[in-house]
Amino acid sequence: MTSGRVSYRLLPHTADAAFEVEAPDLPRLFEAAAAVVFDLVVDVERVAPGPLEATVVAEALERETLLVAWLSALLGEAMARQAVFGAFAVDALEPTRVAGRAWGEPLDPARHGFKTEVKAVTYHDLALTEVPGGLRAHVVVDI
Numbered sequence: 001m002t003s004g005r006v007s008y009r010l011l012p013h014t015a016d017a018a019f020e021v022e023a024p025d026l027p028r029l030f031e032a033a034a035a036v037v038f039d040l041v042v043d044v045e046r047v048a049p050g051p052l053e054a055t056v057v058a059e060a061l062e063r064e065t066l067l068v069a070w071l072s073a074l075l076g077e078a079m080a081r082q083a084v085f086g087a088f089a090v091d092a093l094e095p096t097r098v099a100g101r102a103w104g105e106p107l108d109p110a111r112h113g114f115k116t117e118v119k120a121v122t123y124h125d126l127a128l129t130e131v132p133g134g135l136r137a138h139v140v141v142d143i
Contacts, residue, residue, distance in 0.1 A: 016141055017140070034070070037141060041084060041116065046112050052083050
């Protein structure tokens with residue numbers, strides 16, 4: 001499970017927000033990318049890991065597009081619940097399917113330090129590459 005402080009680097013982008021995130025393995029990369037997306041929305045450190053728990057399942061043809069599907073499913077779940085998530089766990093990860101959970105609470109812009117709305121995760125410049133010590137994802141989101 002990933003929660004709390006997240007290490008990532010924002011990249012310059014003309015109209016959207018782009019980021020890179022690294023992790024030692026694919027499940028942790030998916031968890032870390034989810035934390036980055038929600039840290040773009042609010043200060044993820046201010047999100048309590050409860051009382052809401054969401055189960056999310058996503059499917060796609062390859063691991064890069066599976067990452068987009070996972071992040072999109074989490075955003076959709078948050079929008080439907082008017083919530084933010086701050087902790088994430090990938091429970092099962094197959095080449096074309098991911099299942100996991102997210103914990104959070106109802107969105108309180110004043111308490112959570114609302115930053116911006118992430119409208120969608122895009123396929124633009126999407127990359128998932130092996131690096132020394134693990135994997136790196138490059139993701140662009142529409143804000």
